[in-house]
Structure formats: structure tokens, C-alpha cells
Amino acid sequence: MDTARTACDPISGIPNILSIAGSDPSGGAGIQADIKSISATGGYAMAVVTALTAQNTRGVTAVHTPPTDFLRQQLDAIAEDVRIDAVKIGMLGSAAVARCVGAWLDHARPPVVVLDPVMVATSGARLLDDDAVRAVVDLARRASLVTPNIAELAVLVGADPAASWSAALEQGRVLAVRLGTRVLVKGGHLPGERCPDALIPAPQDATGGPDTVVLDGCRVPTENTHGTGCSLSSAIATRFAVTGDWPTAVREAKSWLEGALQGADLLDVGAGSGPVHHFHAGPDPRAHQRFTELAWRDIGELRRNLLELPFLTALMEGDLPATDFAYYLQQDALYLRDYSAVLARAAAMAPAEDEQLFWLSAATSCLQTEAELHRTWLSGKTGIRAGEGDAGPVTRAYCDHLRAVAGRGSYAELVAAVLPCFWLYAAVGDHVQERVQERVQERPQGRPGGHGPSGPHPYAAWIATYADPGFAEATARAKQIADGAHRRASPVERTAMLAAFRWSAAYERDFFDAPRARAAARRAPADLREGAVLA
Ligand SMILES: Nc1ncnc2c1ncn2[C@@H]1O[C@H](COP(=O)(O)OP(=O)(O)O)[C@@H](O)[C@H]1O
Numbered sequence: 001m002d003t004a005r006t007a008c009d010p011i012s013g014i015p016n017i018l019s020i021a022g023s024d025p026s027g028g029a030g031i032q033a034d035i036k037s038i039s040a041t042g043g044y045a046m047a048v049v050t051a052l053t054a055q056n057t058r059g060v061t062a063v064h065t066p067p068t069d070f071l072r073q074q075l076d077a078i079a080e081d082v083r084i085d086a087v088k089i090g091m092l093g094s095a096a097v098a099r100c101v102g103a104w105l106d107h108a109r110p111p112v113v114v115l116d117p118v119m120v121a122t123s124g125a126r127l128l129d130d131d132a133v134r135a136v137v138d139l140a141r142r143a144s145l146v147t148p149n150i151a152e153l154a155v156l157v158g159a160d161p162a163a164s165w166s167a168a169l170e171q172g173r174v175l176a177v178r179l180g181t182r183v184l185v186k187g188g189h190l191p192g193e194r195c196p197d198a199l200i201p202a203p204q205d206a207t208g209g210p211d212t213v214v215l216d217g218c219r220v221p222t223e224n225t226h227g228t229g230c231s232l233s234s235a236i237a238t239r240f241a242v243t244g245d246w247p248t249a250v251r252e253a254k255s256w257l258e259g260a261l262q263g264a265d266l267l268d269v270g271a272g273s274g275p276v277h278h279f280h281a282g283p284d285p286r287a288h289q290r291f292t293e294l295a296w297r298d299i300g301e302l303r304r305n306l307l308e309l310p311f312l313t314a315l316m317e318g319d320l321p322a323t324d325f326a327y328y329l330q331q332d333a334l335y336l337r338d339y340s341a342v343l344a345r346a347a348a349m350a351p352a353e354d355e356q357l358f359w360l361s362a363a364t365s366c367l368q369t370e371a372e373l374h375r376t377w378l379s380g381k382t383g384i385r386a387g388e389g390d391a392g393p394v395t396r397a398y399c400d401h402l403r404a405v406a407g408r409g410s411y412a413e414l415v416a417a418v419l420p421c422f423w424l425y426a427a428v429g430d431h432v433q434e435r436v437q438e439r440v441q442e443r444p445q446g447r448p449g450g451h452g453p454s455g456p457h458p459y460a461a462w463i464a465t466y467a468d469p470g471f472a473e474a475t476a477r478a479k480q481i482a483d484g485a486h487r488r489a490s491p492v493e494r495t496a497m498l499a500a501f502r503w504s505a506a507y508e509r510d511f512f513d514a515p516r517a518r519a520a521a522r523r524a525p526a527d528l529r530e531g532a533v534l535a
């Protein structure tokens with residue numbers, strides 16, 4: 001089974017996940033748990049029923065298995081119409097059902113298959129007859145990931161259930177070799193305060209590939225653990241379809257499940273082992289809010305600090321030291337070159353042509369602005385030539401942050417990371433323009449704004465560049481794109497967007513403060529300067 005990065009719908013970012021599993025009418029396990037889990041973790045859920053159980057939180061009283069040709073019709077109906085980004089397989093019940101699903105996998109070839117080899121429910125009820133185990137092993141060879149619990153792991157390797165974490169890991173390794181696929185060993189049924197899981201690579205991956213990844217977790221003190229295996233495997237399938245990385249998918253799914261277990265006692269469902277709270281995080285309230293509103297509010301204090309920076313006050317007053325201004329321009333020119341490359345990356349990741357074109361044009365105008373900075377401001381007025389000078393610590397950190405998001409983050413995260421450069425710069429421009437106008441009205445004869453008793457404003461021409469209507473338009477479009485990306489993002493991505501925006505905003509503020517910080521450092525006694533050798 002091909003396990004390369006999946007391509008879920010690039011526009012919505014919502015993958016289509018198919019659960020092939022049994023029905024648990026009490027809603028805690030089976031397809032009912034799968035649908036809740038897939039939906040809660042950012043996927044679109046589909047379900048094909050393999051078997052019907054009469055079940056509640058205390059146990060299973062009957063199982064009805066519909067004919068396998070009807071199962072095949074359900075599977076074909078979906079595959080003929082819908083792009084399937086990942087499949088999760090749960091209860092199969094019989095060898096015939098397992099073989100039917102295996103034949104369909106060979107035919108439909110979905111890109112990702114997560115198999116939870118359900119054999120026994122928490123209540124102790126058998127959910128797989130004896131001769132079906134071989135058929136499930138056969139099916140497991142076609143899976144991208146198999147997620148047995150301790151008892152199922154023992155059956156699959158033909159041994160007694162592991163009594164310790166190290167024994168479970170050993171059985172997991174044996175199973176991965178036997179099946180030729182990756183295995184998630186789950187510590188849920190072992191004693192102890194911790195509840196680790198471990199992702200064991202497929203043998204072909206293990207040669208020079210990734211090592212076993214242990215994902216630690218704390219044990220949530222609750223009796224309500226019905227359906228944890230179903231919920232976890234569905235969440236992993238969903239998060240893998242979104243992220244394309246197994247350790248990330250398992251980490252995100254496990255962390256979400258921990259929240260669902262913590263919220264389980266809030267539910268009042270049945271007298272036995274109750275279900276977990278799939279929607280513990282609620283429908284993400286941020287889905288209905290604009291990113292730009294959330295983010296702007298989030299950096300309220302930072303914005304106030306930025307507008308009060310001595311650099312801006314001195315710029316407006318016209319008494320900013322020329323060396324500080326030159327340093328600022330020089331760092332800006334260095335920054336713009338990297339920023340342009342990051343914008344080009346956003347263009348490459350953009351889901352639609354109009355967004356692609358927007359980022360490409362922004363990347364181009366950065367390079368043009370950089371050239372203009374050198375031509376008009378740097379070489380002429382400060383004697384600094386193009387490419388001269390090193391990036392200072394703030395420029396370096398800001399560019400590193402942007403490059404890291406461009407390399408590792410999603411499109412939504414990258415859009416959030418590049419936005420402050422548009423938006424805060426525009427806000428600084430508006431602020432400076434407004435104050436300058438106010439002062440002109442207060443002191444029509446004096447600075448700033450032209451010729452007064454103390455002479456022309458030295459930065460009037462620079463301040464005038466802030467009034468560029470083209471930049472205001474581009475800022476409005478970048479904000480609109482960020483709002484769209486946020487609407488389509490998963491809850492995890494929304495959090496990452498806010499963090500990326502917050503970091504960039506902080507660097508943006510520090511960027512305007514960098515000339516002052518540099519001048520202060522230069523005034524410090526020699527033995528306190530960076531790199532000083534102390535006797
Ligand atoms: N009490 C608990 N606290 C935290 N995590 C748990 C708890 N019980 C199970 N888990 C986690 O739930 C997932 C399902 O594990 P497990 O219960 O072993 O499987 P199954 O539900 O298939 O029997 C695993 O990630 C496991 O670590």
C-alpha cells in the first residue's frame with residue numbers, strides 16, 4: 001500500500017475519510033465513534049457498515065452480518081463517486097467480510113489504510129470469530145498502519161499478552177516484520193500512570209529509515225474508555241490525510257484523544273464503560289470568526305508598543321539620527337530579499353490561481369522595492385551600497401522564522417506568518433501619516449511637513465512613501481486570503497496560524513526598534529559588548 005503523502009482537497013483542506021466498521025448503536029465505538037472522531041479532527045466522514053451489533057456500554061448481545069455482496073456494493077458506490085483520502089478499517093466480524101474488504105482494497109487502491117484489528121470489546125465480548133484471524137492478518141499486510149491493543153497484538157503474533165511495555169514493543173516489532181507494515185503499539189491496557197503508544201516502522205522503512213517513535217501520554221483516571229481504539233485509529237487516518245506524516249498524525253490524534261478521555265466523565269451514557277467525549281473541544285468556535293479579527297485583537301498590546309517606539313517618534317519629529325535611519329533601511333533591504341523568497345513559496349503552495357498570482361506579484365514588488373531602496377535611499381544618501389552589511393540579530397531571527405514556517409508549515413500558517421509585514425507596516429504608515437498631518441495643523445510653520453524655522457523635514461520624502469494606495473490594496477487582499485485560509489483550516493492549523501502571526505508581529509515590532517537597540521549596544525562599555533574577551 002502506498003503510504004506517500006496524501007493529497008486531500010487542496011481548496012478545503014478537508015480530507016474524505018472512509019470508515020469500514022461495525023455499528024455500535026450506543027454510539028461509543030464502531031462507525032458511530034469513527035464518524036465523530038473523523039469530524040472532530042477535521043475530516044469529512046463516510047461509513048460502510050460491515051456488521052450490526054446489539055450493544056450498549058455493558059456489552060454486546062448480538063451481531064448481525066449482512067451479506068458480503070451488499071458490503072461490496074456499498075464500497076463500490078463510494079469509490080465510484082468520491083475521492084477517498086484515507087480508509088480506516090475496524091470490526092470485520094468474519095473471514096468472509098475480511099476477504100471482501102481485502103478484494104475491494106486491491107481494486108480501489110485507496111492511498112492510506114489504517115487497520116484497527118478489532119477482536120474483543122472492552123466489555124470482553126468477542127467481535128471476531130476464530131477463522132477470521134488469518135483473514136485479518138492477510139488484510140493487515142495491505143494496510144499502511146495496524147493499531148492492535150495488547151490482547152490483539154498477542155493474538156496476531158501468537159503469544160501471551162505482553163505484561164510490560166518492553167514486551168509489548170518486542171511483540172510490535174515481530175508483528176511489523178511479519179506483516180511488512182508499520183504497527184502502533186498501544187499501552188492502554190497495561191498498568192501504570194503513563195499511557196504510552198509507539199509507532200514501529202515497517203521493516204523496509206527501518207533500514208536507514210525512521211526509528212520507533214514513542215509517544216508518551218498520561219493515563220486519564222476514568223472508567224469511560226469505550227471506543228478508544230476506534231476513535232484513535234480514525235483520528236490518525238484523518239490527521240495523516242491532512243499532515244502526510246505518521247508521527248505527527250499519531251501525536252495529534254493521541255493528544256486529541258487524551259482531551260476526549262478527560263471530558264468522558266462529563267457525559268452520562270449508560271451504566272458500563274461509557275464513551276469518550278469526542279467533541280470535548282466543541283465545534284471549534286474560531287471557525288466562525290475571522291482570522292484577522294482574532295489575530296489583531298491578540299496583538300493589541302504589541303501594536304500599542306510598536307506605535308510608541310522611540311524610532312517612530314523620532315522619525316516623525318525629524319530628529320532620528322541619520323545612522324539609525326540608514327541602519328533601518330539597510331536591514332529592510334536585506335530582509336526584503338528573504339521575504340520575497342518566502343512569498344514565492346506561498347505562491348507555490350497557494351490552492352488557487354488568483355492567490356498564486358497575488359503572492360508572485362508581492363514577491364516581485366519586494367525585489368523592486370529592495371532595488372529602489374538601494375537606488376534612492378541607501379547609495380545616494382548614506383553611502384551604503386547594494387548587498388553591503390550583515391543582517392542584524394532581529395533581521396536574522398525574523399527571516400529564520402519565516403523560512404521555518406515556509407519549510408515546515410501549512411499554507412495557512414505561512415499566510416499568517418507573512419501577514420504582519422503587510423499589515424503592521426501599513427498600520428505604522430497610517431499612524432505616521434496621521435500624526436504628521438496633526439502636527440502640520442498644530443504648527444503650520446514648523447516641523448514636520450516642510451519648511452519651518454528649523455528647516456525642511458529630513459524624512460518627509462520617506463514618510464510620503466507610506467501613503468502608497470497600492471500597498472494598502474495589497475494589505476487588504478493579504479488579509480482576505482488569511483481569512484479564507486483560516487476558514488478552511490483544521491483546529492490545529494488555526495492555532496498554528498495564530499502562533500505564526502504572533503511571532504512575525506513581534507519581530508516586526510523589534511525590527512523598528514533594532515536601530516535603537518544597536519546604537520545602545522554600541523554605546524555600552526567595550527567589555528560589555530557582544531564578543532568581548534574578558535580578562
Ligand atoms: N485511561 C487512559 N488514559 C489515556 N489514554 C488512554 C487510556 N486508555 C487508553 N488510552 C489510549 O487510548 C488509545 C487506545 O488504546 P487501547 O485502549 O489500548 O486500545 P483499544 O481501545 O483498542 O483497546 C491509545 O492511544 C491508548 O494509549
Ligand SMILES: Cc1ncc(COP(=O)(O)OP(=O)(O)O)c(N)n1
Pocket residue numbers: 021022023024029030031053055090091118120121122123127225226227228229230231
Ligand atoms: C461495532 C464495534 N466495533 C468495535 C468495537 C471495539 O472498539 P474499541 O475501540 O477497540 O473499543 P474498546 O475495546 O475500547 O471498547 C466495539 N465495541 N463495537
